[in-house]
Every structure is written in structure tokens, then in C-alpha cells.
Amino acid sequence: MTDGGERPTRRWSAPTLWNLAWLLNLLYQPLLDSRNPLLQWAVVVGVVAVFLPIYLGATGGSERLRPLAPVLFAGLAVVALPFNAGASVLLVYAAAIVGADRSRVVAIRWFSGMSALLLLAAVVAAVRQPWELLALGPSLVLVWAIGLITAEGSARDRADRFRNAQVEHLATLSERERISRDLHDLLGQTLTGIVVRAQLAQRLARADVDAGVAEMAEVERAARAALGEVRATVSGWRHVDLDHEIGVARDALTAAGVDLTVVRDPGLTLTPSTETALGLALRESVTNVVRHARATRCAVALRRVGERVVLEVSDDGVGGELRDGNGLTGMRERIAALGGDVDRRIGGGTSLTVAIPV
Known part of the structure; x- marks a missing residue:
């Protein structure tokens, strides 16, 4: 019901209404059979009067009527066929609905x-005239032709819907993974920096x-900057500035008592x-240096090597675990999505190299 208490207007597509032209098949009998014309026309009117409400309801969105429509059409055909061979066309309508709705x-x-x-x-009707065969024959062919065409179209539609659902599901999973990786990279360094600075403030x-x-x-x-970055990460519009990340890394390492050396090729664009991926890789690397390395020196180098841009972060600390944690796993996935790779070497400290095609 609408707000004004009126029933919503139901609309049928043009193909749905044009399909009613097949009902002209009912006219063969009264036009070509001179026997009992009054009965012939009465059958036509009766069949159309019963058929139309069912057809329009089934094709207009009635969930209760549509599953019953093929049975009702077949029953109506059984009743009308002894009087009008053209009623065989009702089975074509039934075939179309069955093909669309059933396996x-x-x-x-x-x-x-x-x-x-x-x-x-x-x-049973003991076909006596050629036109009677013309009324029955095409319906026999169309039951299969229309039915199979409709079934194939419906199967394709179902397959398309399934593929679209899969794409949406994968897109959702991908977005969740992106947010998870970004939040880990974002909050890892930021919270570590806040803890280090809070400890320094106490001293x-x-x-x-x-x-x-x-x-x-x-x-x-x-903390305020982290809040803004979390909002940007969730919205998916966050861009990481590499120069800013180097500045943040310097502050975090300095607060932790680690000297930072930065070497960068001039004019590197x-x-x-790529800048976002390298910035987040630098953030994760520096976070690990502050948390785990117990280092006194850290070096960052950004340069172009052939057709690749390479970021290297190394320290003189105690090294780390051989197994990748969530942060390094997320870094590898992000870099791999750009066609790059991540190499981590442990020994006399830790060295992490990220290479991405230009």
C-alpha cells in the first residue's frame, strides 16, 4: 500500500504484453470451423477470461500465483483442447514459466x-482439417523451443548472479584485508611512538x-594524527607521503635513542x-626497530635500480624472529600486489629490502 492508502501500480514489460499475441492461435477454430460457431467463440472468450488474470498476475510479480501458473495453464488446456485445438498454445506459456523458474x-x-x-x-480430437494440425503442431515445437531458450537464459542469469555475488564477496574480503593491514601498519608505529614518548615524558x-x-x-x-589516519584508512582515501613518513620515523627513532641515517636519490619520482606502499613498509620496519631490535643505529636508503625503486631499512640490533609476523605478511601482500617483492635478512642486525617496478 502507498502512503495515501492506494494500491501500487503494477507495470508489465512490453515483451510480456507482446507475448499475448500468441493467443491469436485460439482464433483458428472459430474462424475456420463452421460447426457451432457460438460455442467456438464462447470457448475463446472463456479461455482468455481465465488465462489473462493468471498470466498477468504470474508475470507481474505475484509470488503466490507464479508457481501455480504452469499447472493452471495445463489444466485450462486440457479442458479447452477438445473444443479448440488452438488452446494448445497455453502449454507454450506454461513451458516459458517452467523454463524460467525450474531447474x-x-x-x-x-x-x-x-x-x-x-x-x-x-x-483424441481426431484432427480432421489441416488448420487443426497447424494449431497443434507449432505448439508442440514451441513448447521445446521457447522452454529451452527460457531455461538457458534463466541459467545464465543465475550464473551471472552467482558470479556477481562471488565478486562482491571477494571484494568485501579484500577490503577487510586492506583495512586490517593498514590499521596494523598505522597503529603499530603510532602506538609504539606514543608509548616511547610517554615513557620519555615521565623521565x-x-x-x-x-x-x-x-x-x-x-x-x-x-594521537590526534593517528585518529585522523584511522578515519582515512576506513574510508579508503588515505595517501601516505614518504617524506612525512621519514620525518615520523626520525622522531620515533630519536625518542628511542636510535640514530637515523637517510640516503635518497635526488629527483626520484x-x-x-608506490609511494603509499613504500611509506607503509618504512613505517612497519621502523616500528620493528623500535620494538624489538635494541639498536643504536638505523639506515634508510631509497634509490632506483634499473626498472625498480628499492627501499632498504637496516639496523645494528639483535635481529628478529625468522617467521614473519602479521605486519611483514601484510607488507608482502601489499608489495606483491604492485608486482614487487620483500627480502628480509637477519645477521648482525636486520636488513629489509623492498623492490617495486617503476
Whole structure:
């Protein structure tokens, strides 16, 4: 019902209405058979009067009526065929609905049953005139032709819907993985930096209150920046600036007592996707240095080697686990999506090399 209490207007497609032209098959009998014309026309009017509400309801969206429509059409055909051979066309409508709604196996069973019914009608009706055969013959062919065409189209539609559902599902999983990786990379370094700075602020507060307050202001700034980046990550519009990441890395390493050396090829231009991937790789690497390496020096090098841009992060710490954690796994997936690779070497510290095609 609409807001005004009116029933919603039902619309039928042009092909649905044009398909009613097949009902002209009912006119063969009254136009060409001179016997009892009044009865002939009465049968035509009766068949159309019963058929139309069922057909329009079934094709117009009635979920209760549509499954019953093939049975009702077949029953109506059985009743009308002894009086009008053209009523065989009702089975074509039934075949179209069965082909659209049922599986191929079930549909073929229906088509076979309707074919048998038409052959039986031809025998029982004792076809006497060529036009009577013309009324029955095409219907026998169309039951299979229309039915199979409709079944094939319906099968393709179902396959398309299934593929679309799969694509949507995979896209959802991909987006979840992206958000998971980005949040890990984002919050890992940021929270580590906040913890380090908070510890530093506590130490400074005992000796220099102003320095402690300044350090806590940096903690607040980092927390606010992290909040903004989380929002950007969820919305999918976050772009990582590599120069900014190098600055953040320097602050985090300095707070942790690690000296940072940066070497970068001048004039190196990166695409946004490559810059974002390298920036997040740098963030993850520096986070691991601060958390686990117990290093005193860290070196970052960014250069172009042939047709690839290479980022290398190395430290003089104690090394790390051989097995990749969630952060390194996410980094490998992100870099691999751009056609690149990640190499990690442990020994006398840790060296991480990321290479991406230009």
C-alpha cells in the first residue's frame, strides 16, 4: 500500500504484453470451423477470461500465483483442447514459466509431459482439417523451443548472479584485508611512538617539567594524527607521503635513542600507489626497530635500480624472529600486489629490502 492508502501500480514489460499475441492461435477454430460457431467463440472468450488474470498476475510479480501458473495453464488446456485445438498454445506459456523458474532437469520433464499431452490431444480430437494440425503442431515445437531458450537464459542469469555475488564477496574480503593491514601498519608505529614518548615524558618530568609537558604535547599530537589516519584508512582515501613518513620515523627513532641515517636519490619520482606502499613498509620496519631490535643505529636508503625503486631499512640490533609476523605478511601482500617483492635478512642486525617496478 502507498502512503495515501492506494494500491501500487503494477507495470508489465512490453515483451510480456507482446507475448499475448500468441493467443491469436485460439482464433483458428472459430474462424475456420463452421460447426457451432457460438460455442467456438464462447470457448475463446472463456479461455482468455481465465488465462489473462493468471498470466498477468504470474508475470507481474505475484509470488503466490507464479508457481501455480504452469499447472493452471495445463489444466485450462486440457479442458479447452477438445473444443479448440488452438488452446494448445497455453502449454507454450506454461513451458516459458517452467523454463524460467525450474531447474533444467525438472523443466525437461515438464516439456516431455506437455508434449505427450499435445500428442494425446491430437489423437483424441481426431484432427480432421489441416488448420487443426497447424494449431497443434507449432505448439508442440514451441513448447521445446521457447522452454529451452527460457531455461538457458534463466541459467545464465543465475550464473551471472552467482558470479556477481562471488565478486562482491571477494571484494568485501579484500577490503577487510586492506583495512586490517593498514590499521596494523598505522597503529603499530603510532602506538609504539606514543608509548616511547610517554615513557620519555615521565623521565623528563622528574628533572624538567617544561620538557615533560612539551613531550606530552607531542604525544597528544601523535594521537590526534593517528585518529585522523584511522578515519582515512576506513574510508579508503588515505595517501601516505614518504617524506612525512621519514620525518615520523626520525622522531620515533630519536625518542628511542636510535640514530637515523637517510640516503635518497635526488629527483626520484614515485606514483601515489608506490609511494603509499613504500611509506607503509618504512613505517612497519621502523616500528620493528623500535620494538624489538635494541639498536643504536638505523639506515634508510631509497634509490632506483634499473626498472625498480628499492627501499632498504637496516639496523645494528639483535635481529628478529625468522617467521614473519602479521605486519611483514601484510607488507608482502601489499608489495606483491604492485608486482614487487620483500627480502628480509637477519645477521648482525636486520636488513629489509623492498623492490617495486617503476
